Amino acid sequence: MNNIIVVGAGAAGLMAAGQACGESSKVIILEKMKFPGRKLRITGKGRCNLTNNASVKAFIEQFKSDGRFLFSAFHRFFNQDLIEFFDEIGVTCKTERGGRVFPESDKAQDVVDALVEYNRNNDVKIIKNVKVESLEIKEGRIIGVTGIRSGGKGKNEKVTYPADSVIICCGGASYPRTGSTGDGYRLAKNAGHEIIPVRPSLVPLKYKDNVLKKLNGLILKNVKVQVWMDGNSVREEFGEASFIDDRISGPVILKMSRFIVDSLDLKKKIFISIDLKPALKEEKLLRRLERECTQFSDEKIDKILRKLMPSNLIGTCLAYTGLSSELDVSSLNSVKINCLLKWLKDFRFEISGYGSFDEAIITAGGVSTKQIDPRTMESKIVKDLYFAGEILDIDANTGGYNLQAAFSTGWLAGRSAGGIYY
């Protein structure tokens, strides 16, 4: 009998374990939490954006590090295969804007339940409350793992589980309350693997200016956001940005956050510039402002500002432009109008840092893909040891790409460890 241990019952682990099963394999999952799939159940705001219907090429472009590493895994098990797989285990999927695929029920818990049931039907045993602490390696080959089993009431027991193959699916370091506390990096490092420094990605950003704290809760739709680094415009995205809990976040910010995190770590000066009226060229916006000044010449400036922006942004606008709320529209001369115009097109502020792993959707960095065989997910250093999921140095934008990577690498690692033809 081929004894296979999967460490971690997340997206990658649940897929790997089910796929590793065969007539001559016995598979167990060791999971340190009380329940499997803790992170999976909160994905996609509880709806689980499990993949994207983009092409392989477009998919790989979404990965920040070595996306090409995933080519073999995607070649064998990709988005349509995943959709069919879920359909077979009772989760019908639907595709939404941007090619994002969700379960038709809009419930991430249904995805978790179906994966757990799928494993049960394949005789995979999920052993909960076991935190794997070390890998047992002999003569360059994995022979088992040792973990701490918590039996409640503070009773902890050290247990060694012998194995012919081990698949490490411990996830990254983001959202540690879901169980992914970065344990896998230590296990991999002790086994001789290089770990690319880990840092938060898809993460909200911190700003320097306290004035912006008043914007808490503000959502800006259809804006253009530019990143300025050391005085040069280096990135831009169009879409939604939001101010939440003293951070700037939202899809466009998250998308650019990996680049900004790395730039800040290199001590670069980073500014965000928001164009609040991207559809209007400066000239057109100027004509609009002049027209409104004529139309509302008997009013205070507030009247015009309310037409131009959400009311909770007005205070910030006044602070940044130096205009007074008491100003009469009739006193707006061309200098003041220009100042307002410039701010509407370029509301710029400095970024001072980024959120912690507690707030990051994904971890950048991890087990170097150079020491993993992309055709099998097996370690090139330790025989019969496999890695899958976020623990690897792969991270992508939002849109279902990260979960597909976890499922595809999990599928491949499981089939390889189980010696199952594919």
Ligand SMILES: Cc1cc2nc3c(=O)[nH]c(=O)nc-3n(C[C@H](O)[C@H](O)[C@H](O)COP(=O)(O)OP(=O)(O)OC[C@H]3O[C@@H](n4cnc5c(N)ncnc54)[C@H](O)[C@@H]3O)c2cc1C
């Ligand atoms: C809020 C949020 C929303 C997200 N939404 C999406 C989305 O909609 N679409 C998308 O594509 N991606 C999304 N992601 C990213 C996605 O969830 C991850 O990429 C994916 O879960 C990674 O799967 P994994 O199996 O590698 O790791 P995980 O799902 O993190 O699973 C790792 C498992 O290993 C266990 N474990 C860790 N260490 C040990 C140990 N020592 N012993 C035993 N068990 C251990 C953990 O408890 C955990 O159960 C989201 C992430 C977050 C945080």
